[in-house]
Amino acid sequence: MTQKQTAGNLFVRPKRHWGAKRIIIHIAVFTLVGTFILSAGIFGRVTLKGRADEYLVSTRVDTLHLDGMDAIKSAMQSVVDDAAVRRAVDQAATSRKRTLKTTIIRMIAQGEEDAAVLQAVADAMLTAAQDRIEDHGAYLAVEKALGEQLDGIKASISELSNERLPQITLTDVRKALSVTTQYYPFMFYHVALITAGSALLLAAAVLLYIWIRFDEENKRRVAEWLEPMDYLAPFMVGILLFTLYPVVRVVVMSFQERFRLDGSYTGWGIGNYEYVLKGIEGTSNYFVQGVRNTVLYVLYTVPASTALAIVIAYLLNQKLRLSALFQTAYFLPMVTSITAVGLVWRWIFNRDFGVLNALLMLFGMDKINWLQEAANSLMVMVIFGIWNTLPFTIILLLSGLQNIDEAYYTVARVDGAKALRIFRRITVPLLAPTIGLVLTINSISAFKVFAEVTVLFNGSPGPAYNMYTVVYYIYEMMHQRLELGRAAAAAIVLFVFIFLFTVAQRYIQRKWNYV
Template identity: 35%
Template structure:
């Protein structure tokens, strides 16, 4: 009797497993074709030299990786990438949080401002980059016109090595604000209003409630936004390609753009694959560190 019961249970488990696999099969196929295979192919190519068509020619082992970390251009790309992330992540989150707090207030016509604050989410990277390309124009750009009106000398926003990365960062912050704002606003609106009512009864001030209620209760949303913003920052490409093409003097040659140039300009697919693997490991480490140290400060309701 016991043996029959065990056999039936194993049969049910097997049947349920097969059903689960069948339900997951479309996703497994898609992920295999568009994610797992390209990932394994990239790792494979990173150990080879390739011809212009991408076919492997000579196995070089770790030589592609060694050359990268001894290349001054790649090390500069590495530094520029981290500076870029450092510029845009805090600024994007702080500005978006400020706008979300404002838009969460019960004010007349606040819906118009919510639409304006989130509007950048509906603008493509190409359109936004062209828009900022005109703003940064050294002769007729609005920014230099404002500086001239204030009696200050114009800046070569996209041609001066000291300002190019800052200019691209400003563009990226502006582009990312819409999405981040919407997520944070949704997080603010999900906070239980009874907490604020209790604080009002106790005579708590606005900034006390902001510090003791809003930020702690918003911490899961902030954690999500921080993770996504960091990953997106490491993967920035479109605005670099349109605004600076990695220049001047490789100041904006971020790792993603360096991968593109190695693969599709220099046709060095092995070196490009090695950079892609390094970028993947870098993002993976940053995300793992965030979950290890950042999640401890998240207050889940």
């Protein structure tokens, strides 16, 4: 395909008023999307308000019902010392409790005042008590005592009810919502939605102003400024929501003590870190265990797989027949799911029928209980880890080897250097940056070991809770215990480890100009 042919059917005549057109499209899109988001936000707020009102009513009902009945009951019991009468009043209260609640709800719905409601409660209680108190004199005393105290009760309960009402804000209701509530997202994010919608509408208004008042030249300039934003927008939406926001949020969250999935937390501070690092006195601290296991895993897996990979990559880099076949054999584990191959390895490690134990017995060794014995867990992980890391490591090292200039080898061979000497004096030094890179990248990914544990030990961290890794700990905190704050603190600690290795990686890449 030559340049000219492409030019013929590609390049169209310049469009004159593209600037103005782009602005109009933006105005339309912003208005549409903005209106949509804003209405979603307003809808959420209105629904939330409705729930708040419901909540207020139910608080009022509870105050009148529970506190009111208690006050009335104690007023009725205050004069008489007779145990039988007291019991009768208690029974009366208990028997009317449910019906009275219905009555109160109905009266409030009809818009009755607190005093009127309490009056009705008192009347009902008296009627109920009358049937139960056998001594008429005692009943009259009770009635009299109540009559004297009722106004005071009305005042204090009303005050209590008013006191409680304003303390419930939209925020409280929003936090108390459960995730399964209908329209939950709209209610939970109403502020964000309203803000975003308004911002979009505002932007549309600004653009409209520009479109009306600016001349052609300036419109074009604005359109040129808008264009990159359009290209960036879809990308940035995803990044903002699922990378940038989470990074900030997870740091904040790690300082919100006992932040849970439902959004509740007990205060600000470093309690999460304290919990993660120190654990609870007298119990085993699984985070520290996780760090130990993870570090050991890294220390065993990474150097071993790198050393093996150097040899294999060196052999693969020679002139080789069937090299496609060999490459396929060595690279295949990289593309296959850890879950699936993990299950295979679990079957290989099987104590009774596993092929690995069969191999050991051929060599005259005893069967080893790989999976159920805590002492062998790390070994199992390391064997699987090395097998799993090798392909990636070989690929990187092989490409590093292929980048070495053939001239070095030719010169060395002309000078009569032996193969081993060439390997040690030329290959290894020139491969050093790649080796460094491989070591750091593999360390970083080994620090994140998670699926291996889950699959090899059938969903538990080792046979005796002995194979926690850092990420497994985070996962458990998050998923089983819903303690996101503590998970966040653990994640930040993990990040510190990873950060050190990333700095090393960047350093290597920069020093040798390698990407």
